[in-house]
Amino acid sequence: MLYSMYEMNRMAMTPWRAAANATRRMIRAPWNPMGDTVAGRTMAAAAELFESVTRRYGKPEWMLDHTIVDGHRVAVREEVVWSEAWCDLLHFRRDYEALDAIRGPKQDRKVLFVAPMSGHYATLLRGTVETFLPDSEVYITDWQDARMVSLADGRFDLDDFTSYVRKMIALLGPDVHVVAVCQPGPPTLAAIALMSEDDDPCRPASMTFMGSPIDTRKSPTVPNKLAEEKPYDWFAKNLIHTVPAPNPGALRRVYPGFLQLAGFMNMNLDRHVDAHWNFYNHLVEGDGDSAEKHRTFYDEYLAVMDLSEEFYLQTIKDVFQEHKLAKGEQEVHGRRVNTAAIKDVALLTVEGEKDDISGIGQTQAAHDLCSSLPEALQMDWIQPSVGHYGVFNGRRFREHIAPKMRGFWDEQGAEALAARKG
Numbered sequence: 486m487l488y489s490m491y492e493m494n495r496m497a498m499t500p501w502r503a504a505a506n507a508t509r510r511m512i513r514a515p516w517n518p519m520g521d522t523v524a525g526r527t528m529a530a531a532a533e534l535f536e537s538v539t540r541r542y543g544k545p546e547w548m549l550d551h552t553i554v555d556g557h558r559v560a561v562r563e564e565v566v567w568s569e570a571w572c573d574l575l576h577f578r579r580d581y582e583a584l585d586a587i588r589g590p591k592q593d594r595k596v597l598f599v600a601p602m603s604g605h606y607a608t609l610l611r612g613t614v615e616t617f618l619p620d621s622e623v624y625i626t627d628w629q630d631a632r633m634v635s636l637a638d639g640r641f642d643l644d645d646f647t648s649y650v651r652k653m654i655a656l657l658g659p660d661v662h663v664v665a666v667c668q669p670g671p672p673t674l675a676a677i678a679l680m681s682e683d684d685d686p687c688r689p690a691s692m693t694f695m696g697s698p699i700d701t702r703k704s705p706t707v708p709n710k711l712a713e714e715k716p717y718d719w720f721a722k723n724l725i726h727t728v729p730a731p732n733p734g735a736l737r738r739v740y741p742g743f744l745q746l747a748g749f750m751n752m753n754l755d756r757h758v759d760a761h762w763n764f765y766n767h768l769v770e771g772d773g774d775s776a777e778k779h780r781t782f783y784d785e786y787l788a789v790m791d792l793s794e795e796f797y798l799q800t801i802k803d804v805f806q807e808h809k810l811a812k813g814e815q816e817v818h819g820r821r822v823n824t825a826a827i828k829d830v831a832l833l834t835v836e837g838e839k840d841d842i843s844g845i846g847q848t849q850a851a852h853d854l855c856s857s858l859p860e861a862l863q864m865d866w867i868q869p870s871v872g873h874y875g876v877f878n879g880r881r882f883r884e885h886i887a888p889k890m891r892g893f894w895d896e897q898g899a900e901a902l903a904a905r906k907g
Contacts, residue, residue, distance in 0.1 A: 488726040488741055498539045505532040523769070530768035534761065537780075542788035544630070545608040549577060552618035559583045561618060567656055570638035571645070573627040574653050575607075577618060594894055595661045597689075598625040599650055601668035602796070604745035604789050606630075610666060611785070612878040616887050624657060626650075626669075630790035631739045632732050642795035643803060647672040647817045651680060655687040660902065662691045662894045666877050667843065668800070670697020671810045674851060675822045682826035691831035691898035693890060696843040696876040698804055699851045700811035704844025707752060712805035720801050725794050740797040742789030752841070811850060824854040829905045831862040831897035835886055837871040862897050864889075 509532040511517065512525050519525035551558050560580040567574035584591070596617055600607035607627045614623050626649075631641075650673050654663060665673035673692065680688040701709045726741055728734045750757050760779060767775040809815040815822040832855055834848045849865055852858075866889055871881050 488739075489729045491741070491743055492729055495541055502536050502539055505536040508532040509536070526769045526771060530765050533768060534765050537764075537783070538761065540787075542784060544606050544790075545611075545785055545788050547577075547608055547611060547614075549611065549615060549618065552579065552615070554584060554619045555587050557583070557587050559587070559619075566624070567653060569649065569652075570634060571629050571641045572649050573629075574656070575625050575627050577614060577623045577625075579618065593620055593622050594891075594898075595622045595657060596624065596894070597653060597657055597661050597663050598623070599663065599665040599669040599673050600626045600628065601666055602628040602646065602792065603668040604742055604749070604792070605786070606788055606790055608788075609785060610877060612882070613666070616883050617891075620891070624653075624661075626653065628790070630734075630742070631737060631793045631796075632728050632734045632742075632791040634734050634737065634793075636734065636737055640795050641793045643672055643799040644817045646796065647676045647679075651676040654680065654689055655685065657687075657689075659687050659690060659905070661689045662693065662898055663689045664693040664695065664890075665697055666695045667697055667873070670694045670699050670848065670851070671804050671815070674699065674824060674854070675810060675815055675817055677830055678822050678824045678826055679817060679820070681828065681830060682823055689830055690902045691833065691894055693833040693835065693893070694848050694851050695835040696837060696840055696873050697834075697848045697851075698843050699849075699854070700808060700847055701805050701843075702808055702811065703846030703850060706841050706844045708748075708842055709805060709844070712801055717798070717802055717806060721798055725798070728791065734791075738794035739791040740794065742791050745792075746787065746789045811854065813854075825857045827855045828857045828859075829862070829901050830858070831893065831901040832858055832864070833890065833893045833897070834865045835876055835890075836865075836867045837873060837876040838867055838869045839872045840876065842873040862901050864893055864897065 509529045512529040513520045517525070520529070547563060549561055551560050553559070560583065561577050564576050564578050565573045566576045598610055598613060600610050607625055610625065614625060617623050646669070650669065654661060654676065663673060663677065674694070677688060677692055705713070724740050724744060725738050728737045728739055764776060764779040767779070803809045803815065807814070810822065810824070813824070832851060834851055836843070836845050836848045838845070845867060852863055852865060855863070866886070868876065868881060868886055871879070875881055876886070
């Protein structure tokens, strides 16, 4: 009933949003002399604020149609290179002729970003992708909104997620550098462990985990404590709802994105309220640059997707309550995961000093689990003064973390490949 009520409320607000939009456009029209008055800007600001907080935000666009290489603009286009019901693998294909003309023929490193399936779309990593586009072949997982996946396409759980990651790594080959951001850390580590145990020739050159819940027993945060304080049945009874018609995934049981978003915002409610109040004031004052920064951030942050019931509940149970991977008890489709089988895949872990979602030590735990991996192929980095999102986005990420990642891939990653061949 909750999901249906949410949809009905959203539909009921449609005429009000339309009225707010019409009011804003009328007041801000160039022919309206009231638009440049304090009263006019105040009315327009109130209308825009109302519309923005009641809107349903759709899947954002990547908006990465070019990159800059040595001062030259190089065209970029998205292409789907692999696809199954629950995920597309995107490749940001650069104009190779333009690249060759700028710097001569060169083989760039290949990087696969495993985006989180935890409420937000993969476009949350837009800044991450943009940072590496000038010198890397960038691929990223684009997970599907469970609300948009028909029941005919079947279930999708954490084991399926792990299998998807393994398939994509195998497609890209042994010279790929795999980067798991936040949630996909445990299933990505499991996929690479299985590949290593099978001596799969396509196991990657390196694996990087960024703010990942490898072992949530270390430095537990508010979300970690909530997952442990509440019994498993509480999550199943209170957070799982049925997708209503006419959505393509009608009748599918899901953890709705709007509930996930509410949880995120309640963690820092005062900050979000202040941000929207400041947005309103910026509009009244005519500070367009500050207002646009607010729009850019919240257009992404407020766009959320549903998670399938089985994926969400298995993640809660296996990762946050029973810590199966950390204890050596994780199974994927009935097969035990042996992380000690990883012997020649370089490992980098990145954490944020002020991360309030994945505390310090949770990602570092990957080093203990990869007990057979030589120390020369391991590196850990804690970035000072950044929170969870600063681990993979923002100025400190671009200036401090990204260079370390490049250096690790080109040195330890190359060393791992060489050792494997020789």
